[in-house]
Amino acid sequence: MSDALLEVTGLSLDGPGGREILRDVSFAVDRGEIVGLVGESGSGKSMTSLALTGLLPPAIVPVAGAATLAGDPYLTAGRTSVRPRISIVFQNPRGALNPTMRIGAQVIRLLRSRGQRRAGAAQVEELLLSVGIDDPERVRRSYPHELSGGMNQRVMIGLAIAADPELLIADEPTTGLDVTVQAQILDLFRRTTSDSNRGVLFITHDLGVVAQMCTRVVVLYRGRIVETGSVDDIFHAPTQQYTQDLVAAATAVHEGRAAGREVAG
Numbered sequence: 001m002s003d004a005l006l007e008v009t010g011l012s013l014d015g016p017g018g019r020e021i022l023r024d025v026s027f028a029v030d031r032g033e034i035v036g037l038v039g040e041s042g043s044g045k046s047m048t049s050l051a052l053t054g055l056l057p058p059a060i061v062p063v064a065g066a067a068t069l070a071g072d073p074y075l076t077a078g079r080t081s082v083r084p085r086i087s088i089v090f091q092n093p094r095g096a097l098n099p100t101m102r103i104g105a106q107v108i109r110l111l112r113s114r115g116q117r118r119a120g121a122a123q124v125e126e127l128l129l130s131v132g133i134d135d136p137e138r139v140r141r142s143y144p145h146e147l148s149g150g151m152n153q154r155v156m157i158g159l160a161i162a163a164d165p166e167l168l169i170a171d172e173p174t175t176g177l178d179v180t181v182q183a184q185i186l187d188l189f190r191r192t193t194s195d196s197n198r199g200v201l202f203i204t205h206d207l208g209v210v211a212q213m214c215t216r217v218v219v220l221y222r223g224r225i226v227e228t229g230s231v232d233d234i235f236h237a238p239t240q241q242y243t244q245d246l247v248a249a250a251t252a253v254h255e256g257r258a259a260g261r262e263v264a265g
């Protein structure tokens with residue numbers, strides 16, 4: 001048995017009418033590691049994260065495969081037990097927060113459910129400060145719709161970390177945020193992992209983000225893994241045509257942006 005934190009073996013999912021969603025997906029995440037899961041739209045990234053957290057839509061059925069967390073089997077074909085020790089941060093934080101509750105009440109609820117029975121305003125503000133929110137009192141009293149997307153995402157990351165998960169799954173956590181806020185959120189992710197023993201599965205379609213964040217990369221295409229490797233290998237020596245095309249496309253976008261900046265300047 002490997003000593004990986006998360007080990008996914010042969011995960012296969014079918015959609016309505018037996019349509020293949022994932023086929024024989026296997027990969028691992030070690031403690032202290034950020035693994036990127038990349039692929040174009042519809043390749044199955046989100047379905048992988050939902051399967052791993054037991055949140056699959058009812059129409060999608062696991063047909064084969066297993067996952068273990070720190071050696072404990074928790075996902076088997078046809079059955080997903082309550083997700084153990086895993087937190088997930090989604091793309092749309094406002095949608096993931098309760099719109100009718102102030103941020104403070106939502107944080108308190110989580111902290112109390114985690115055994116901090118006396119959690120109050122001070123603990124909430126401490127958590128908000130830890131994710132770089134420098135006016136925690138205002139944010140604690142706000143409803144999600146009164147905050148920016150980046151601020152809500154900080155709150156979500158705070159909630160995810162407060163649960164003290166062994167594995168954090170981030171599903172496109174910066175998509176839709178502006179470039180400056182994106183950089184701040186990525187920095188926050190890096191900080192929250194580098195001084196912990198936790199593993200992170202970082203799902204994104206943006207290879208630029210992968211280059212900044214990850215040590216290893218898993219490339220998905222139409223529900224199958226085409227290639228797995230270190231960030232260096234994937235960017236500089238991809239072995240599969242699909243990965244080569246993906247890297248070439250990302251490089252072209254990057255160079256296009258750089259040329260645009262030169263013209264603008």
Ligand SMILES: Nc1ncnc2c1ncn2[C@@H]1O[C@H](COP(=O)(O)OP(=O)(O)OP(=O)(O)O)[C@@H](O)[C@H]1O
Nearest residue numbers: 015021040041042043044045046047048057059205
């Ligand atoms: N609720 C659903 N019911 C049936 N099929 C679905 C459902 N959600 C997604 N799918 C299908 O599952 C496949 C994988 O979708 P998934 O959302 O995992 O892709 P993705 O790589 O995360 O794409 P994106 O980057 O656009 O989010 C796609 O073919 C999609 O059409």
